[in-house]
Structures are given as C-alpha cells and as structure tokens.
Amino acid sequence: MKYIDAFRDGTLARKIAAKIAIEINPNRDYYLMEFCGGHTHAISRYGIADLLPDNIHMIHGPGCPVCVLPMGRLENMIQLARMPGVILCSYGDLLRIPTANGHSLLKMKAQGADIRMIYSSAEALKIARQNPQNQVVFLAIGFETTTAPSADVIKQAQTLGLTNFTVFCNHVLTPSAISHILQSPEIRELGLVRLDGFIGPAHVSTIIGSAPYEYFAQEFQKPVVIAGFEPLDVMQAILMLIRQLNDNRAEVENEFTRAVLPFGNLKAQMLVAEVFELRRSFEWRGLGVVPYSALRIKSNFSDFDAEHRFELPSLSIADNKACECGAILRGVKHPRDCKIFGTACTPENPVGSCMVSSEGACAAYYRYGRFREANNHCNKSHMANH
Amino acid sequence: MQQPGKRKTVYTRPLDFKKGRVEMAHGSGGRAMTQLIEQLFMRSFDNAFLSQMNDQAIFPGYSGRMVMSTDSHVVTPLFFPGGDIGYLSVHGTVNDVVMSGAEPCYLSAGFILEEGLPLSDLKRIVESMAAAAMEIAVPIITGDTKVVERGSGDGVFITTTGIGKVPEGIHISAERAKPGDKILVSGTIGDHGIAIMLAREDLSFYGTLESDTASLHGLVATMVRTAPDIHVLRDPTRGGLAAALNEIAQQSGVGMMLYEKSIPIKEQVSAACEFLGFDPLYVANEGKLIAICSSEDADNLLAVMNAHPLGRDAAIIGEVIEDTHSFVQMETRFGGKRVVDWLSGDQLPRIC
Numbered sequence: 030m031k032y033i034d035a036f037r038d039g040t041l042a043r044k045i046a047a048k049i050a051i052e053i054n055p056n057r058d059y060y061l062m063e064f065c066g067g068h069t070h071a072i073s074r075y076g077i078a079d080l081l082p083d084n085i086h087m088i089h090g091p092g093c094p095v096c097v098l099p100m101g102r103l104e105n106m107i108q109l110a111r112m113p114g115v116i117l118c119s120y121g122d123l124l125r126i127p128t129a130n131g132h133s134l135l136k137m138k139a140q141g142a143d144i145r146m147i148y149s150s151a152e153a154l155k156i157a158r159q160n161p162q163n164q165v166v167f168l169a170i171g172f173e174t175t176t177a178p179s180a181d182v183i184k185q186a187q188t189l190g191l192t193n194f195t196v197f198c199n200h201v202l203t204p205s206a207i208s209h210i211l212q213s214p215e216i217r218e219l220g221l222v223r224l225d226g227f228i229g230p231a232h233v234s235t236i237i238g239s240a241p242y243e244y245f246a247q248e249f250q251k252p253v254v255i256a257g258f259e260p261l262d263v264m265q266a267i268l269m270l271i272r273q274l275n276d277n278r279a280e281v282e283n284e285f286t287r288a289v290l291p292f293g294n295l296k297a298q299m300l301v302a303e304v305f306e307l308r309r310s311f312e313w314r315g316l317g318v319v320p321y322s323a324l325r326i327k328s329n330f331s332d333f334d335a336e337h338r339f340e341l342p343s344l345s346i347a348d349n350k351a352c353e354c355g356a357i358l359r360g361v362k363h364p365r366d367c368k369i370f371g372t373a374c375t376p377e378n379p380v381g382s383c384m385v386s387s388e389g390a391c392a393a394y395y396r397y398g399r400f401r402e403a404n405n406h407c408n409k410s411h412m413a414n415h
Numbered sequence: 416m417q418q419p420g421k422r423k424t425v426y427t428r429p430l431d432f433k434k435g436r437v438e439m440a441h442g443s444g445g446r447a448m449t450q451l452i453e454q455l456f457m458r459s460f461d462n463a464f465l466s467q468m469n470d471q472a473i474f475p476g477y478s479g480r481m482v483m484s485t486d487s488h489v490v491t492p493l494f495f496p497g498g499d500i501g502y503l504s505v506h507g508t509v510n511d512v513v514m515s516g517a518e519p520c521y522l523s524a525g526f527i528l529e530e531g532l533p534l535s536d537l538k539r540i541v542e543s544m545a546a547a548a549m550e551i552a553v554p555i556i557t558g559d560t561k562v563v564e565r566g567s568g569d570g571v572f573i574t575t576t577g578i579g580k581v582p583e584g585i586h587i588s589a590e591r592a593k594p595g596d597k598i599l600v601s602g603t604i605g606d607h608g609i610a611i612m613l614a615r616e617d618l619s620f621y622g623t624l625e626s627d628t629a630s631l632h633g634l635v636a637t638m639v640r641t642a643p644d645i646h647v648l649r650d651p652t653r654g655g656l657a658a659a660l661n662e663i664a665q666q667s668g669v670g671m672m673l674y675e676k677s678i679p680i681k682e683q684v685s686a687a688c689e690f691l692g693f694d695p696l697y698v699a700n701e702g703k704l705i706a707i708c709s710s711e712d713a714d715n716l717l718a719v720m721n722a723h724p725l726g727r728d729a730a731i732i733g734e735v736i737e738d739t740h741s742f743v744q745m746e747t748r749f750g751g752k753r754v755v756d757w758l759s760g761d762q763l764p765r766i767c
Contacts, residue, residue: 033689039676039750046750074694076751121692148616148691260749376756396756 036259037075045264046080052271058084061270062360063228064207066093066388067258073393075260085267089390091206091315091358092230094171095122096382096389099312100129101344102199107132109166109197109339110142116160117144118153119168120175122386127379129346150178154185157194166335170199174232176324177297180304183326183333197335198326201311203233204241205322209313211249215361222361226270228263229255231285238293242281250279257285304330312345314382315358354381357390364394371395430454435534442528442562455538456558459545464521464556472556474521477580484511485576493536493570495614497607497625498701501543504573506630506701507652509551513635514648514704516587517579522548524558524575529568540571551630553577584643591646592667596735597713599706601634601720602627602728604656605684608698613687624683629702634725638706641719647707650700657696657755659705660743670738673745673755679728697758707735 053059063069069089072078078087091097103126110117117134124134124146138144143163147153150167157165169179179196186194207227215221229242234255242253252273256266266284273280283289304327311323326334335341348354352374353367364370364383374380376392383389387396427450440447457465464472488504498506505522512519524544528537548555555575606627613624631650638645647667651659656678664671680695688695702725708716713731720726733745743755 033685037749039748042749074747074753075749076747076753077749079751080749396754 036257036261038261041261042080042264045261045268049080049085049264049268049271050082052268052275053082053084054275055082055084058086058223059271059274060086060088060223060225061228061267062088062090062210062224062226063263064090064092064203065228065230065233065258066096066386067231068228068256068263069093069390069393070388071258071260071263073397076397077260077263078397080264081267085271088224088360089357089393090227090360091210091313092172092203092233093383093386093388093390094175094201095126095386096354096358097201097206097313097315098123098126098170098199098382099314100346100348101312103128104344104346105341106134106168106197107137108341109335110134110137110144112164112339114163115143116156116163116165117142117168118147118156118165119144120148120170121146122388123168123170125379126382126385129349150175150182154182154191154194157186157191158189161193163193164338165194166339167194167196168199169196172201172203172230172233173236173301176200176301176305177236177294180300183304183330184300186333187330192332195333195335195338196326197341198305198324200305200324201313202322202324203230203237204244205319206313206316207242207245209316209319209322210359211245211251213359215359222359224251224360225274226252226254226279228266228270229253229281231256231258231262231288234283234285234289234293236294236297239281239283239289239291240293246279246281252279252282254282255285255289257288303327313358314348315355317355349380352381354383354391357381357383364391367391430534432534432538437528437530437532437534437537437562439530439562439564442560448560451560455534455541456560459541460524460548460555460558461545462554462556464554465558472521472523474556477520479583480581482512482515482517482579482581483576484508485574486511487572487574489569489572490611491569492611492614493540495626496610496623498628499540499543500571500573501540502547502628503626503701504575505544505547505551505553505555506628508575508577509553509630509632510650510652510701510704512577512579513630513632514587514650515579515581516585516635516639516645516648517581518636519551519553519577519579519632521578522553522555522575523577524555524573526558526560527568527572527574528560528562529570530562530565532570537571540573544573547630551632582639585639585645587645587648589647589649589663589666590668592663592669592671592707592735593646593709594669594735594737595710596646596707597710597731598660598671598673598733598735599708599713599717599720599729600651600656600678600732601631601704601706601726602702603679603681603684604651604700604703605680605688605695605698607701608655609684609687609691609693609695611699612691612693616691624681624687627700627702629725631702631704631725634704634720634723637719637723638716642708642712642716644712645706645708645716647705649705651703651705652701653699654758655695655697655699656705657694657743658758660755661741661757663705663707664738664741664743667735668739668741670736670741671733671743672736673733673743675745675748677730677732679730696755710734 720729
C-alpha cells in the first residue's frame, strides 16, 4: 500500500463528498472545530473546503505548537540565545515567531547566536556530546506527540552523565486545552460561538489514545471524531461528525484506527510520567492561563532542566494590542476580523503567531481564503456585468 | 638570500593535490597564485582565450542581440549525489543564458576560496567545471581567484557569468504569458533540493536520489527550433516551481491554473518531502525548465521535449488564465483548489 497516495485519492474524496452532500440537513449549519494545526494544514493544502457544502463551517483550533507558545516563554528563549557559549537546538517552525519587540530566534541567529535547527530531540543530544565546552539547550515545545522524545533524551542525558545538556520544557496538553475552550464563557454561557463537534487530534491521539476525549463528549455533549492528517481522513471524519449530529449522538469515534488505540502508547506514557509532572498552571497564547495544562521536568531530573540551570524568570508579556490571535485561537474571531490581517501582519512579517506557522489559522487563511474571497468577488462582479 | 643574478631556473615544487590545502598565499598575487592558476585552472579549462594570460579575455563579437547572465554559487555540501558546486556553477549560469532561447558562447569564473580548503577538493571542483563546459563546448575564458581567511567562507564560492547570442526572431520573455497558453515542465521537480537536503541531514534511507543538475542548452535549442514562438522559458531553481510561476504570473499580469496530478514528481522526492515537512513545489531544481507557449504549439513542443533525454518526463501541467490578482492556483489531486503562493522566508519544517 502506498501510504501517501492512498489517503489522497480524489475519486474516493468525491464519493465521500457526495455522501456528505446527501446526508446533511440543509436547514441547519454545522460548526466543526479541527483542533490540530495538522488538520488545518491539510484542509488548506488539499482544498477540502471546495468539496464541502456551504453550511459546514470549519473552525481552526489552537492545536498549533508555535501558535500557543506565550510571549514570555519566547522571550526566555531569546534570553538563552544571548547567553555566551550556549547552543540552542530548535525545531524549524519556532525560529520565525516574532517577540513583542520584533526579535526572533532567526534574527538572533543572524546576529551571531548559535542556534541549530534540528529534526529530532536525539540530534540535540548528539550536539551536546560533540560540544562538551558549550551549554546545549533543547527548546522542547509541542503537544503529547513531541513530549515522549523529550523525555527520552533527558533520561539518556542522565545515563550518560552529561553536564552540558538541558531542556527548556514548554510541553502542553491537548485535553486541558479542549476543556478550556469548551468552558470558555463565549461558548458555555454566552453562546456567542457555536461549536457542534470536534475533529480530534491525529498524532497526539497515537500517544494518549481515544479514551481521554470521552469526558468532553459526555460532559459537553459534543461529538469527537479522531482523524488522521491525510485529506481523506479529514473528509471521512467530517462525514462521521455529520452523522453523529444528525442522530443527536455525542460520542468519541476513531477514524484513525490504523494508528490510534483506545489507550494509546503506554510505553510513551510511562516514559513521560517518569520524567515530567503537571504544572499547576501554564500560560497559553490566546487561551490565557490554563490550569494543569502543561508539563515540567521532575525535580530528580532538575540537572537537565534549563529553567533550573539558567534561573529563567517567569515573564508575562501581553500580545500586540492590534493582534487578534487570542480570539482566533479560541474560535471566537475569524482571521478577517483582525484589523492587521493581511496588512501589517503577513507571512513575510508576522505580528501574531497564527500567521507564522503554516498550521496557523491566519497563515492558512491568508494563503487560501483570501484568494477564495477574491475569486468570489470576481465571479460576482463578472455576473453583475452580464 | 638568493642573488637575483645567479637565479636561472627556479624550481617550484608542484602543488600537492593530494594533501595540500589552500593557503592565503594562493590569493595574494605572488608566485603561489600563479602556480595555482597555471597548474590547475589553465590546465583544466585549457583554451586559447585563457592562455593569453591577460587580465581580460578578448573575443570575437557577433552581430545581433546578445544575452549576459551572472550567478553566484554557494552550496553545502560542496559534493552531493549527482554533482558538485563545480557542475552547478556552469549549469546554473548556462541555463540562465539559454532561458532567453540563446546559444551560450563564453563563460567567466570567479572563485572565493576559504583558507584550508583541501586542494584535492578544489581540483575535483575545477575538473567538474571543465567537464561541464566541455560538454556544451562553451569555454571559460577569464577568471579570478581570491582567498579569504579560514572561517570567512564556506569552502568555496563560485561566481560565473555567461554570454550568449539570441537567434533571429526569438522573443522569449517572462512578460509574454497570455491567457489560454499552456504551461509545460521538462521533468520531475524537486530532485536537486531534496538530494542536497538528504546529503546535508545525512538521511540516506531514501536510496539514491541524485541532483538533476544539467545544462539545458541542447533541450532549449531543439525546443526553439520546433516552436520559435515560445512565450516564456524559466528554470525553476531557488523557490522551485512555485516561485518561478508566481514571478511569471506577476510579470505577465495573468493568473495560472495548475493540475496537481500532471506535475511529475519522483516517489522518493514526495516521500522525503512528507518526512521533512516540505512542499515539493517550493524545492529547488537545477536541470529543469518551465515553458509557456500557445496552446497550438503545446503538443509539438511536448513531443520534442519528450524525445530529448533531459525532457523525457516533460508534461503539460497547467494553463494561463485571466486574473487581475495574478494568483497561481492549483486543482489538487484531491479535487479541491488551492493557491500556490509565494514562499515566505525559507521553508521550515512543521512540528507535528
């Protein structure tokens, strides 16, 4: 089986689209949130919106690791980059996010900071072993998917007795973010934002399994369908959500059965539990302070904790006032509602984090939606001319 | 000290191409520099213009229109599957020259060498350049060498300039794309960028994927003979197919519609792109071209391209449409549409 092509088959996609078109209730709207940036990316890259009826509205969620990183933590990274003799190891996407005063890791690199882009935590460990005279700091960010590899290098560093390797831990937890969104006053009390169901995370769920979502389905009566990141996965998940909503069901269903088990990857979970513990609270960009939503390194591994070794201050820095990333990440606002969208804030010069990563709602919308609107506008004026 | 009068012939030890390294003296204008020029550059590039040993090359001119293009080459690693910086420095400039439909005539080469570069590496690179120039019968007629201190360069940087002559009646230019024109690409995209990336990251599990670096002069010559009214030619190097098409759309004030299913991509390239989080449309090519021509010319042009070794996998990948926004759009294999936008900054891999 060819795993790339098989899940991108246009003929199958049209079949699912036809089913969706038949099964939807034309008298109602469906508001579905894809939590993960990976899904946002798939939706824009494959043009999924073109295959959906107009009354299905996709809301881009906060599941984009670089989008939710708060400014204070980013500032800490810049502080680390300024320290002499420090080598920072970072995943690619993170390098471009601008701080409140316009710095970014990429700019720090241009100014001479030693910042290396890596593909895996193991590379950071290798760099530490190769450069015993330098302090090597791995900037660990991401949801559950990237957490186990961070735990693994911390354990390895301990076994190797490395004294020049630390991890700056910014790992966050998906279920806490979803409950926070569902408990937000806009959704729960004020009813300002309609949210009918969730496309559940793909890679995150391979680690945590499908069981943790049962709570949302029951408590908030919202259906969840866990789906892979391929476009056919997304289409199938949308069909499954429509069916649940039409039947008034609110269950957790798993479309991504080829990778997700009900209880996930127990080995990875044990590894994470051994090295990390819950933070009482953690700031998310856009969501604010969310209780028990992030991890920190346990005290018996504190030798490998950058926060501990470099005594990094806890900073809380407000977003640029004009930036609506916060409301966009909660699904309260649409990218086009932001005054600086596409003007002061573009993928070339991002102000807000949602414009930085291709997983971010604004970047996806900038690339895709802007052109759709221009096209609609063209079609309308074209029709008016006739 | 030796008395000048007593000196008859000075024995100079030949350059040690096995163990020797580039030293500051190789760029300082003294005997060491002359030695490097004579024993390496002159021998390899061997032609009558260069052996005049002047600070400039004097060459016969042509009547009619001529083209000139210059390109600097920096690449890490210097050697990669399918080529090296030497081949690249000749192919890159020759391709820029021939994208006007021109016949390439002369090349120049400027080298910035980093102190400490093994002479064996330099020799290999210079021999690659000589081979690439020989293959297309375009002499490297003048050059320059500078040496920078260790740490100030990346081994070697090479700037080449090419001059060519444009045949009568050929008017190929990026502002000539018109609605209704067909867009063709000469082969699989992304091979060079991914080959370099895999070599750089030491990811060898995709088997052998080679850079597509090649001179396109022969292919262009046959294309121009078949369809003299080709509107646009462009080699999609940095920024890949997406950047080149956006530039053309902007310059011509038109839109484009691509068909994802028609764009030739090697399976290893799409697999590596998946793994690295890249979009192959934005990955560099060094031996491919984009052609835009009228729909009447398209089939004939495709046939001659397919008959040429460097155009075997050529395909019609889309068409030019009217669009005041100059959007490049693509009908995805999946059945939707999306914008193929300009690249913002470098392609950076996503996290999850």
